[in-house]
Amino acid sequence: MFEILWVFFSLIFLIILHEFGHFFFAKLFKVKVEEFGIFLPPPIFKKKIGETVYSLNAIPFGAFVKIFGETERKKEEGSFYNLSILKRAWIVLGGCLSFWILAMVFYFFLLQIGIPVAVEDEKEILNPIVKIVQIKENSPAFFANLKAGDEILEIDGTKIEKVSQVQKIVREKAGEKISIKIKRGKEIFKTEIVPRKNFPEGEGPLGIALVKTGMEKYPFFLALYKAPLLTLENSVAILKGYFEFFKKLLQKEKVEGASLMGPVGVTHLMWQISQMGFNYYLNFLALLSLYLAIFNLLPIPALDGGKLLFLGIEALKKKPVSQKTEETITTFFFFLLILLAIFATLGDIKRIFLK
Secondary structure, eight states: OHHHHHHHHHHHHHHHHHHHHHHHHHHHTTOOEEEEEEEEEEEEEEEEETTEEEEEEEEEEEEEEEETTTTTOOOSTTOGGGSOHHHHHHHHHHHHHHHHHHHHHHHHHHHHHOEEEEEOTTSOOEEEEEEEEEEOTTSHHHHTTOOTTOEEEEETTEEOOOHHHHHHHHHHTTTSOEEEEEEETTEEEEEEEOOOSSOOTTTTTTTEEEEEEEEEOOOHHHHHHHHHHHHHHHHHHHHHHHHHHHHHHHTTOOOOGGGSOOHHHHHHHHHHHHTTOHHHHHHHHHHHHHHHHHHHHSSOTTSHHHHHHHHHHHHHHTSOOOHHHHHHHHHHHHHHHHHHHHHHHHHHHHHHHOO
């Protein structure tokens, strides 16, 4: 129950933070913010401070910011459209920038208390863990109901801290029954399994792929230096991932459900990782923040990146795209994104609940 609440409030926090980013830059450039709302209407509580109404609403998900003149394109004092293109772009960028800043803060904190990393087998590291990252179908591990993400704690009473330990034991005991102690989330259990003597190339006696992970710590000033670099490095990796995804779509290649994770899949993954411990969960939240930042910046109408695209066209043409055209294109892509979310959610349900 505690982990479910953690996941719920984490998602709410990320959404509120995104809207606060837009709110902050609007206030910075003296644009009138008509309302900043936590959750979705109908309202439970409202209070006007200055020119802005702050509201707490009944539907416990999401947040919103209503900026004066953003939809009506009013050219008057305090209006969004009364600003230069550059200042409007900063307001649009505000939500994504808040995600990047959050990720950097999380990484800075994690680098000091211990950030989860995958390492070479012989490297000494804090709290070493040998984790299953892949299970081959119809393998001994598959039939023993082992899962990706499981931690191998012991084999026949021997504490496991290296991948090579597992490989050595299963080779020596091929054809014999062995007892494996597994940690899955907060659950610890034992299972018996018989490693194969003969197996397909590249699969091994158990049919699993393993990785050694642990925690790395850095002093304050080194963490201060490394946090922005880690944020940049992971952002580039995510951008490459999005590029590959859209490349597959354009080439009409099959897109696996796992590579297109919807809200259900993300929530389920957050719940799984929350059971692994605070450091792992915070690391995932930093990564999720970067995913959301970059996704929102994709030049797709209905996303922040789409708004930036229209501002770019306005800068080049010296006049804005007509309001009707922008609204029509945005609505079309909004429904496309809804369809994509439905497709991803169906994949999530099939993968998680109907497997």
